[in-house]
Amino acid sequence: MTEAAVGARESVVDEPRRTLEVYRWMLWSRLFEEECGRRNPRWFPVEGEEATIVGSFFDLRPDDVAAPHYRGPFVVYAMRGAEPWRLAAQALGRSDGYSRGRSVPFSGPLSVNIVPWVAGDLGTTLGVATGAGLAFAYEGSDRVCVVSFGDGTANRGDFHENLNLAACWNLPVVYVCQHNGWAISESAESYLPAPIAARAAGYGMPGESVDGNDVDAVRETVGRAVQRARRGDGPSLIEARTYRLGGHWSADRSPYRAAGAAEPWRAREPLAAFAARLKEAGLADSDALSELTQQLQAEVTEAFARAERSPEPGPDELGWEAPP
Amino acid sequence: MTEAAVGARESVVDEPRRTLEVYRWMLWSRLFEEECGRRNPRWFPVEGEEATIVGSFFDLRPDDVAAPHYRGPFVVYAMRGAEPWRLAAQALGRSDGYSRGRSVPFSGPLSVNIVPWVAGDLGTTLGVATGAGLAFAYEGSDRVCVVSFGDGTANRGDFHENLNLAACWNLPVVYVCQHNGWAISESAESYLPAPIAARAAGYGMPGESVDGNDVDAVRETVGRAVQRARRGDGPSLIEARTYRLGGHWSADRSPYRAAGAAEPWRAREPLAAFAARLKEAGLADSDALSELTQQLQAEVTEAFARAERSPEPGPDELGWEAPP
Amino acid sequence: MSRVTFAEALVGAIADEMRRDPDVFLIGQDIGPFGGAMQGARGLFDEFGPRRVRDAPISESAMVGAAIGAALQGKRPIVEISFGEFLPCAMNQIVLQAANLRYMTDGDARVPVTIRTRVGDGPYRGHPQSYEAWFAHVPGLKVVMPSTPADARGLMTAAIRDDDPVLVFEQMFLYHAIRDEVPDGEHVVPIGPARLARAGLDVTVVATAWMVHRALEAARQLATEGIDVEVIDLRSLAPWDDDMVLRSVHKTGRLVVAHEAWKVGGIGAEIAAAVAERAFSHLRAPIARVGAPSIPIPSAAPLRTRVIPSAEQIGDAVRVTARDAGPAV
Amino acid sequence: MSRVTFAEALVGAIADEMRRDPDVFLIGQDIGPFGGAMQGARGLFDEFGPRRVRDAPISESAMVGAAIGAALQGKRPIVEISFGEFLPCAMNQIVLQAANLRYMTDGDARVPVTIRTRVGDGPYRGHPQSYEAWFAHVPGLKVVMPSTPADARGLMTAAIRDDDPVLVFEQMFLYHAIRDEVPDGEHVVPIGPARLARAGLDVTVVATAWMVHRALEAARQLATEGIDVEVIDLRSLAPWDDDMVLRSVHKTGRLVVAHEAWKVGGIGAEIAAAVAERAFSHLRAPIARVGAPSIPIPSAAPLRTRVIPSAEQIGDAVRVTARDAGPAV
Numbered sequence A, B: 001m002t003e004a005a006v007g008a009r010e011s012v013v014d015e016p017r018r019t020l021e022v023y024r025w026m027l028w029s030r031l032f033e034e035e036c037g038r039r040n041p042r043w044f045p046v047e048g049e050e051a052t053i054v055g056s057f058f059d060l061r062p063d064d065v066a067a068p069h070y071r072g073p074f075v076v077y078a079m080r081g082a083e084p085w086r087l088a089a090q091a092l093g094r095s096d097g098y099s100r101g102r103s104v105p106f107s108g109p110l111s112v113n114i115v116p117w118v119a120g121d122l123g124t125t126l127g128v129a130t131g132a133g134l135a136f137a138y139e140g141s142d143r144v145c146v147v148s149f150g151d152g153t154a155n156r157g158d159f160h161e162n163l164n165l166a167a168c169w170n171l172p173v174v175y176v177c178q179h180n181g182w183a184i185s186e187s188a189e190s191y192l193p194a195p196i197a198a199r200a201a202g203y204g205m206p207g208e209s210v211d212g213n214d215v216d217a218v219r220e221t222v223g224r225a226v227q228r229a230r231r232g233d234g235p236s237l238i239e240a241r242t243y244r245l246g247g248h249w250s251a252d253r254s255p256y257r258a259a260g261a262a263e264p265w266r267a268r269e270p271l272a273a274f275a276a277r278l279k280e281a282g283l284a285d286s287d288a289l290s291e292l293t294q295q296l297q298a299e300v301t302e303a304f305a306r307a308e309r310s311p312e313p314g315p316d317e318l319g320w321e322a323p324p
Numbered sequence C, D: 001m002s003r004v005t006f007a008e009a010l011v012g013a014i015a016d017e018m019r020r021d022p023d024v025f026l027i028g029q030d031i032g033p034f035g036g037a038m039q040g041a042r043g044l045f046d047e048f049g050p051r052r053v054r055d056a057p058i059s060e061s062a063m064v065g066a067a068i069g070a071a072l073q074g075k076r077p078i079v080e081i082s083f084g085e086f087l088p089c090a091m092n093q094i095v096l097q098a099a100n101l102r103y104m105t106d107g108d109a110r111v112p113v114t115i116r117t118r119v120g121d122g123p124y125r126g127h128p129q130s131y132e133a134w135f136a137h138v139p140g141l142k143v144v145m146p147s148t149p150a151d152a153r154g155l156m157t158a159a160i161r162d163d164d165p166v167l168v169f170e171q172m173f174l175y176h177a178i179r180d181e182v183p184d185g186e187h188v189v190p191i192g193p194a195r196l197a198r199a200g201l202d203v204t205v206v207a208t209a210w211m212v213h214r215a216l217e218a219a220r221q222l223a224t225e226g227i228d229v230e231v232i233d234l235r236s237l238a239p240w241d242d243d244m245v246l247r248s249v250h251k252t253g254r255l256v257v258a259h260e261a262w263k264v265g266g267i268g269a270e271i272a273a274a275v276a277e278r279a280f281s282h283l284r285a286p287i288a289r290v291g292a293p294s295i296p297i298p299s300a301a302p303l304r305t306r307v308i309p310s311a312e313q314i315g316d317a318v319r320v321t322a323r324d325a326g327p328a329v
């Protein structure tokens, strides 16, 4: 392990308080997103991918920019200060949602320094995120941008153009592939002839593969890349290998997937593993953890209850040239 | 060297007659393209890149598809049977040009199994060439497609999408980067953070770098990739390192290029080196070579003279909804 | 005759053409075992297998480019762009290769590629924007947009058999909502001619896709008010049936154009402009256009409903047009 | 006042804004020491250096995406797409990010990005196709197209200062052909209002870019024939000045629209349709549109000349329009 790497590990994974906080957010994500799926059969479930998501964005500074993948971004918005009930309202398309019903349900507030989702086409957020890095390089600031995207999305032309641009201009951007093995019904073997991390060499940037279900490993690997970017040493590509335990959308039973294919991954889903480690390390006992679950579930339920009291959007929300 | 490689070398570079033919085409290209530049200040000169071009396409079968880069494609069309005078007419935009004045000057006839140039945007021909490979794979034929493109073009999203698609579908396509160090006024160091060949690993395909001024090496390397594709073993990426000795267009004096930057490359320009080797190997003497030059120059002059007698295109050439 | 949905009609057309012609094959995302977005390729993989029903990586530009290249080698590929909002990703291939090839090679190259895509509002509300007007502006492309299962089948068949690139815009609300008669066996609807959806004497309404249904709904209401509306289902946008539209306007002297896409710069602008150029002396009232207002299409259902033209809006436009007494010079 | 070319006016506007505002910078290909395609960025690199004048790889989509992202962080980037034919490569960023961001974030996000590009016929004949009509169809984008050095300067300045994405279409024939007066110092031409290029009583001609000059040429000839033409230089295509156009048509009762891009589905369709909707009772003759015929723009000069609307064609359209005695009902 290089010196820098040790530094990174120290700075991201050694504090018990922060470790518990990471667990808390992963659990929050699980519960909140489940609730979204329960109320919206077209929600995109994130179960199993929480370690990749929380691990990629948890250690960012508030003034950094986060551009999370469309699957499971709410925890990123929440970690950065978005209000859960307004996120719930966003998921439900209510007028108190951050976009007031205008944008896709998985968008969030610009105020917490994110790249918001304003359309459903995959790949374009890579460009916008790269542009955040451009602004930081232009200013000479030490802010960075972390952008995550799916393993399917990595085949869009925008992936190539942006990683190359970031490399040419030495931009402080960390590209994290949230590799869950699937793009809707297609399995990664069919569209990825090589590991994503192997693409980094073509841009002369570091490329690493990491266990996306091991939140410490994700934090450490992304953390190292973030430090590198912050130092002015340019972009990195990280492939976090995780797995989409559920369907593409909540009501999708994945008939295209071999029966049992998800089982090995379910056995190593990140939350249970993390809980076991917390107990092992004496950071929390079963009671504390189940109390936390109850408390978070109550918060989530309350957020959705409040969101459901938010009115459906009407003419005021429509804006611009609203017809009468 | 692997067995396959030896086979390839034997099949492409050992016959004196074919070696002389290769020289002849490189010389033809030099003379013909010079003439184009002389008559059209906006021509894109190819001086110095002839070994890459001729070497990449010379050994293809007539039923293979050739998709040459926009810089210097005429020799590819000619090797495959296009008539020089009609190519000259094409360069001059006359009605006997293959597109009858409609398409860009560097286009050629579909009948010789090429991907014609029908617009000026770089990168799209990579898609059309990949599609030729798709047709061959679909048919189960052993035809292949070789497509060349610039080092600047390699940064377009279409590069990425197509190499990946070809890899996923195991298509018989050979991607040759005609790496001349420049994209108009930008030098490759500014837009290529790593060698192009390093991008191949990201698609799980072979990637090789070759001296693009050594026509034998190009023939061998491309030949091996063609054999691989023909065998059904899928696509390859080859980076042929050569150099744009002239400007981007004929009247461009390249003021953006450091004085003398081209000199080391001029010293190793492919024609003179090839001529020396021919003499050394006893395949031709100075007299034979200068006679060849004269003969080809006469042919080229005659082709252009005939082309200039071709009428300017008029209403008949316009076609479709031609206004009166 | 059998009664099938819009989606089934589309799939049926593709399946029949694939049975007929071994050069026809399908490229797209999730068209394999999954059956295509909104089940729009259902059953094709089972019947034709992975060689002819090819699941592709998320690479819209490469998919279209590859289809064009295969078409130049004599194949007749169908590219499925899951939703029309992804067409911008493939724009360079569509506009600079597919559209140009035939003309620029003086007819040597033909590009029998069909690009099918789903647009507009629909049961799942995703990806609603529709850009058909862009493509109707580009010479070398054909554009169709069916409104009924029968036309879905007939136009898809025609598109696949056409030697030029054809874009088929499939409106998502119609996908599973309508079940209607479709002729059994060979059924080709030529690209170009419009369809007279309802004959009438007072006002001509030219509409596309879903808006044809809303125009007919409006026409039924207006009939009770004494306004006899002629509804023309444009169904081909490029080329479009100027003949039928002009003849209708000669008769009625009044024109309303309705589509789901944005009104400004939409296909309705071309229809209206052409009529104002070529049937001016027959017009007895201002032309009216009905389309989405100039805002990005919002996501939430109550907003969406306000943005997409309703039967009432079409009806109101017709009422105003019908009321007008003729031009005041 | 100084006399400068169209290209110099554009560069001057950019230079001044870069001097004024440190957040303004330029991304493009060959804009560094080379000075931009057709010298359209000449001198900027010398003055502002590589940090603010950034030569980019051939990656139009990433260039536009990066500009959008930087704009969200408070920068005001100008992206130079060397030629308009490369806009299709960046279409997803322009249409799905730039255009949507403001609306979809309820106004939180602003996208002060200027996309400048060269279109149409020109001295070198490369890359002539022009797609401005596409962008005028997409809510959230502004589109300008100057015809004079003064407007080139003023509209470019306005575009850079605008908080929304603006596309600036720079016609190539005008680039070095015209030298004209441009106000010294601050000169902003607001986006929206058209310019009355010539007052007249008989026929309104609405034109864009190069066609403004050809319309004026036609008008001079027509004046000798007793036809008094009013020429409106649209200059902003989205939003466009319906007010000036409608007022002019109220006066003349006759409208011709002329642009270099394809007639079918061009911006002229929108103008004609809007006038047929909103000034119908004032129209005394059919609206006429002049634009390129429906073929890909050919390369050879003699073909090009036949495709691009001439002053004669505009003149003929005006003559026919003027001759018409009024609507026969």
Ligand SMILES: Cc1ncc(C[n+]2csc(CCOP(=O)(O)OP(=O)(O)O)c2C)c(N)n1
Pocket: A069, A071, A120, A121, A122, A123, A149, A150, A151, A152, A153, A154, A156, A180, A181, A182, A183, A184, A244, C029, C058, C060, C082, C086, C089
């Ligand atoms: C440009 C584009 N093409 C296709 C789609 C349709 N689509 C939505 S989600 C999805 C799968 C994405 O796969 P991946 O990037 O791996 O993300 P995941 O869903 O696995 O999280 C596809 C193809 C899209 N949204 N955008």
Ligand SMILES: Cc1ncc(C[n+]2csc(CCOP(=O)(O)OP(=O)(O)O)c2C)c(N)n1
Pocket: B069, B071, B120, B121, B122, B123, B149, B150, B151, B152, B153, B154, B156, B180, B181, B182, B183, B184, B244, D029, D058, D060, D082, D086, D089
């Ligand atoms: C999509 C696109 N962007 C930009 C251009 C403008 N352009 C024409 S030639 C050229 C340089 C191409 O460089 P390279 O691919 O290395 O080819 P070379 O000219 O060196 O042969 C550029 C940028 C273009 N034709 N197409």
Ligand SMILES: [Mg+2]
Pocket: A150, A151, A152, A178, A179, A180, A181, A182, A183, A184
């Ligand atoms: Mg995935």
Ligand SMILES: [Mg+2]
Pocket: B150, B151, B152, B178, B179, B180, B181, B182, B183, B184
């Ligand atoms: Mg080059």
